[in-house]
Each structure stands twice: as structure tokens, then as C-alpha cells.
Amino acid sequence: MRFRHRRAFYVLYDGTYLVLFSAILATMLALGWQGLTPTWAEFNWWWLLALPLVTHLHILASVFIHNCSHGNFPKAINRLVGELCGIIVLTRYASWEIIHRRHHKYSDDLDKDPHPLTKETAGYWKFTWHTITNVERQLQMQFFDLYGDTEENRSFEKRRAFTSYATNIVLIACWYVFLGPVGFFLFFLPASVIGFLHINHFNWCTHNAHKPEEGYFPVNLDHGYYWVGNRIWFGIYYHGYHHKQANLFNPMRYEAFQKAKAERLAARKAAGPRA
Numbered sequence: 519m520r521f522r523h524r525r526a527f528y529v530l531y532d533g534t535y536l537v538l539f540s541a542i543l544a545t546m547l548a549l550g551w552q553g554l555t556p557t558w559a560e561f562n563w564w565w566l567l568a569l570p571l572v573t574h575l576h577i578l579a580s581v582f583i584h585n586c587s588h589g590n591f592p593k594a595i596n597r598l599v600g601e602l603c604g605i606i607v608l609t610r611y612a613s614w615e616i617i618h619r620r621h622h623k624y625s626d627d628l629d630k631d632p633h634p635l636t637k638e639t640a641g642y643w644k645f646t647w648h649t650i651t652n653v654e655r656q657l658q659m660q661f662f663d664l665y666g667d668t669e670e671n672r673s674f675e676k677r678r679a680f681t682s683y684a685t686n687i688v689l690i691a692c693w694y695v696f697l698g699p700v701g702f703f704l705f706f707l708p709a710s711v712i713g714f715l716h717i718n719h720f721n722w723c724t725h726n727a728h729k730p731e732e733g734y735f736p737v738n739l740d741h742g743y744y745w746v747g748n749r750i751w752f753g754i755y756y757h758g759y760h761h762k763q764a765n766l767f768n769p770m771r772y773e774a775f776q777k778a779k780a781e782r783l784a785a786r787k788a789a790g791p792r793a
Contacts, residue, residue: 553698
């Protein structure tokens with residue numbers, strides 16, 4: 519991550535997004551762009567049948583950016599896919615990568631995991647609220663871990679946070695103008711809210727929320743709703759396997775991958791040393 523090697527990376531990264539999307543927003547307004555979707559007068563309520571598909575695609579964008587943070591797409595397109603998905607889920611790729619890698623490093627640590635499942639955050643809604651309030655704090659903590667918790671760095675992080683929030687506002691405004699009121703309020707906004715609640719539910723349930731008496735740690739879920747989710751979202755509820763081997767695009771394939779790996783090693787051993 520460039521974040522580890524350049525102190526000003528995040529300000530420059532979000533600053534670039536801020537300038538780019540400010541220019542896109544200004545261009546759309548200057549050209550009198552009317553929105554991609556029809557106006558309220560032209561709207562038909564049966565179009566709402568498309569909302570489940572839009573929501574599904576939004577969740578897929580989260581699945582893909584998650585995989586990008588582990589380099590699971592081909593190297594030539596991994597960053598591009600991550601950046602495009604970040605625009606869709608309103609988080610940006612660098613933010614996701616920094617926070618998610620911290621989650622893997624400090625999984626379920628109340629002080630260092632961006633979204634820990636512990637006794638203090640056991641309920642879903644409490645867990646969700648803690649995630650909302652904690653992600654920005656953990657982004658700052660990651661910076662302090664690398665560059666020191668000093669007054670100068672705290673002031674620097676405040677400016678970085680201002681840039682990040684301003685970028686989010688402009689990005690949301692771009693989506694509103696690009697889609698138009700109908701597309702934004704009836705499709706993009708609901709899909710974004712549902713997608714956000716879903717990703718929090720995913721993080722919650724796959725850390726053993728259903729069996730708190732056993733403790734909190736990454737687990738695999740593959741029954742009922744989770745069985746369906748695994749088939750349409752590339753095995754996301756096999757989270758226990760994901761934490762064991764994060765470079766698998768679909769962690770449902772973990773056992774098959776390990777079996778094939780063992781067979782290759784056995785075959786090489788049987789073949790003996792090469793001449």
C-alpha cells in the first residue's frame with residue numbers, strides 16, 4: 519500500500535477524487551444534464567421491480583472491492599476494478615483496503631479492529647452503530663501507528679478527514695445529478711442503504727454472532743439464506759476460510775484448493791528429485 523510509504527498519500531488520493539468529481543459535477547450542471555432516468559412525471563411504479571437487481575449489483579460491488587483489497591483480480595485490472603467499485607459503494611478503494619487489512623490483522627480486537635464483534639458490540643444494531651463511528655477512528659489509528667501520534671499528525675488527520683468527507687459529499691452529488699431524482703431516490707439510495715446494512719450484517723454474522731457462547735471469531739455459514747448468498751455472491755459467508763486464505767476469490771473453494779495443493783505436493787514427492 520502506498521499509504522505505508524507516503525505520509526500525504528491519503529490527502530492526495532482523496533484530493534484527486536475531490537477535484538475530479540467536482541469537475542464532473544460542474545460539467546454536468548453546465549451542460550444542463552437532465553439525469554439518466556426519466557422524470558417523476560414519466561415514472562411507472564412497476565420499474566421498482568428492478569430494485570432487487572440494482573441492490574444485488576451493489577452488493578456485488580462490495581464483494582468485488584473486497585476481493586480487490588486482497589489482489590484477487592488479475593494484477594492488470596485489480597486496482598481499476600477496486601476504484602470503480604469504490605465509486606459505486608461510496609467508500610473508495612484505498613479506504614476499503616486500509617480498513618479491511620487492519621480488520622484481518624486485528625480481527626475482533628475491540629480497540630484495533632474497525633468492526634469488532636465482542637460482548638460490547640454483540641447485537642446487530644449496536645455492532646452497526648459501532649462500525650459507523652469506529653471506521654474513521656481506525657483509519658486515523660492506522661496513520662498514527664505508521665507515523666506517530668503527535669499534535670502535528672492529529673492536525674494533519676483532521677485536514678485529511680475534512681477532505682474525505684468533502685469528497686463523499688461531491689461524489690454523492692455527482693450520483694444525484696447523473697442519475698436524476700428518480701434514479702437516485704428510488705434505486706441508488708435504497709440500494710446503498712440496503713447494501714450498507716448487508717455488509718454490516720455479513721461482518722456481524724460471520725464472526726459467530728449466532729453462537730456467542732462459543733466466542734467471536736470468523737466462521738463459515740452455509741444454511742438457509744446464507745446458502746443462497748454463497749451461490750450468488752461468490753461464497754462470502756465462508757468467512758472462516760477467507761481468514762485462513764484471503765487470496766481465494768471464492769472461499770467456498772478452499773477445501774478443493776487445499777486438496778489439489780496436497781495432491782501436487784504428493785506427486786512431486788513421489789517423482790523424487792529432478793536430475
